[in-house]
Amino acid sequence: MDLPTFWDNFEVIAEAPGGVQRLRELILDLAVRGKLVPQDPTEGQAQEQLANLRNERAEHLAKTADSNTEYRRMLKKLSALESSVPPFDIPSNWSIAHLIDLSLLVVDCHNKTAPTTFEGIPLIRTTNIRNRQFRFHGMKYVDQDTYEFWSRRCFPEPGDIIFTREAPMGEATIIPDGMKVCLGQRTMLIRVFEQFVDRNFVLLALTEPGLIKRLASNAVGMTVKHLRVKDVEQICLPLPPLAEQKRIVAKVDELMAMCDRYEVSKCDRNTLRTKMRASANDALMNAETDESLNTAWEFVQEHWECLIQEPEEVETVRKVILQLGARGKLSKQTVTDGSVDKVIEQAQHEKNALSKKKPFPKLRKIKPLDEVEQPFQIPRSWTWVRVETICTHIVDCLHRTPKYQENGYPAIRTSDIQPGKILVDQARKVGIEEYQTQTQRLIPQEGDIFYSREGNFGIAAVVPPQCEICLSQRMMQFRVASNIDPYFFSWVMNAPVIFNQALNDAAGMTVPHVNIRSLKQFVFPLPPFAEQKRIVIKVDQLMTFCDNLEAHLHETQEKATALAAAVVGQLEV
Structure with a gap:
């Protein structure tokens, strides 16, 4: 194409x-x-322009090398520079060069944390450069004395490129006109030879994603990956003729x-x-x-x-x-649906019958509903109840990690449940003995509702037919009365009316979870x-x-x- x-x-x-x-x-x-x-043939060959750059730079550096330590360092490093190899194919009139070979100066920062003030000269740290721009949010400052000491190797000037070599590495930007800055830790200053190289083109080349990936593969460090000064100096950059650089920019x-x-x-x-x-x-x-x-x-x-x-x-x-x-x-609400009071009476009747059987726990008195607790209006034929009013069983999981194995019975974790659906196929398995231990309080059956109450809490789903499963950690199980549709119960448990109550109950906890006692008291709209x-x-x-x-x-x-x-x-x- x-x-x-x-x-x-x-x-x-x-x-x-x-x-x-x-x-x-x-x-x-x-x-x-x-x-x-x-490419335009009339713009010349980059190799010739690079040769001219080297000659003029050598002459420029030599004039003041005796009195300038950084210039002497540059001359020494340039004399030992090996030839560069292009990382990809480039046009025939382009060349390739190390970053230091395109520069008058490449200087590392003062590798200590500078003492800062509330105002003064901006201290450019690695967090202050993103997407080739300065980020002034969180900027720190230094006074004049700190600036002069930290910049004694080279005073940053407008047009210089600042490059980050750690945390994160590979960000870069250009100091704009009229801005005076001090280099922070893990940054480097690059002063390109503007007569032959467009600084904006170098900035683009330094932040090109392919280069960043190549640099990352060469980064060193166990805890925090970083680039050495030499790594930055020897970055290989493609070099078009100067006129084309400007057209590209x-x-x-x-x-x-x-x-x-x-x-x-x-x-x-x-x-x-x-x-x-x-x-x-x-x-x-x-x-x-x-x-x-x-x-x-x-x-x-x-x-x-x-x-x-x-x-x-x-x-x-x-x-x-x-x-x-x-x-x-x-x-639609219809009079032929009967009374919701009958639904509650039937649920209570079933719970009373179960309470006479061992080891069913003795029924406790349910706290009356206060009108203030009702979060919104419901149809007249409905009523508000507490969750435990319409459940014959509410069972928490065993607070232990099951002993998993390759095959067996699915043990449902919080990651195995979505609103309205239990992901049985992805669940981890337990053996028969572990299954019996996990279900000693209540053996799950079709129509029971599983509910996540910790971590990713507030999710309910109905146990499907012909499915022998058990609770894993951070889960609980409901069994509703016979005249409560389990799918209706499950959908309401997933609705904001219940989830918001769970959210309030979990607020402020180190590990957010729904307390089972609180959950029993949640208000529930019942038709x-x-x-x-x-x-x-x-x-x-x-x-x-x-x-x-x-x-x-x-x-x-x-x-x-x-x-x-x-x-x-x-x-x-």
Whole structure:
């Protein structure tokens, strides 16, 4: 593919996930390989210009070498410099040279921590340079005396390049006009021979991603990887004729500005989409009638391409759906559904019957519900209950790590559960004896609900049929009464109404977790049994829509990424 075709596909790459950053990297890669602008024979040969640079620099350094220690060091290092080898193919009129061979001076910083003040001369540390720019946030300063002592080898001047060789290595920028700075630790000063070398081209070449990767492979150090001074001095850089250097810099600036505009445009679109999504969510959550709810949901379905463009954004829709279900806004209330009081009475009857059997624990009195505890209004045919009111069993895991083995019974960890789904196939296994130990309090059966209560807490899912599993650490198990739909219970346990209570309970803990005593007291919105069933059907339908939407977004992203990669891959770079 030729470059004009590549530029025609510029937007394709920019719109792919991570595309703008990939474009920035590619622009620099093309720049240092001579692929960004055409070569002009009238601009001469870089090798001849490099020879002229060496001659004039030698003359310049020799004049003051007797009185300038750094110039004497430069002459000594340059005399011992070996020939350089290009890391990739370059145009025939280009040359290759070590960084020190393009410079008047390459000076390391004073390798001690400078005493700082609240104001004065900026002390440039490695954290103050990112993406070829100074970062003034967190800038520290030094006084005049410290500046003079720390800069005694070489006073930084506007136009000098500052390069970081550790934490992080490979960042660089140019000191702008009118700025007086002091070098901090782990930085180096590079003063190129501006008569023959464009400092901005050197800056681009020093920050080209391919070079950074090559430098990283040569870095030393066990704890913190860093570059030695010699490593920086002997960086091999491609060298075009000076006129082409300037054309390359101008082209890079133009294309980087395009990237900036794409980035701003993306950011603006994301901001607008976030506002639209928030408005749509509010319309769904605050719908007072079936008609207004249907209108709000139709808006989401018709405009999902505008509202949701990232797979991660689908999660917000899922939470809204669950909260709508928990508020009674996904189903119609009918008088034929019966009384919710009957549901509670049946649950209590089942618990009373179980309490007479050993070793079932004695029933304790459930704390009455206060109206203040009710987080929102629910339909008149519903009621608020505590979680333990509608459960016949609430069992915590054994607080020990199971003895895992290659085969056996799946032991479900917090990483093996997603809202509404237990990932049985990925769970670690335990043997029969360990399974019996883990299930001594209650053997899981179809329709039980597993719940994560520590780490990635607040996730519930129903135990599927024909599945012999057990709890692992940080998990708990619910068994609801016969007239409580386990899938309804599970969906509400995943909804914000319960998760927010869990979040409040876990607040301030070193290791966030839900206390089982607190969880039993969580308030739970309860409809009649028939309506529970209708809500489950509706939630399942909407979750299927979300699953399909998420899969579509993943597929779209993958296609965009593959297309961008194909465009990039066809470039001869």
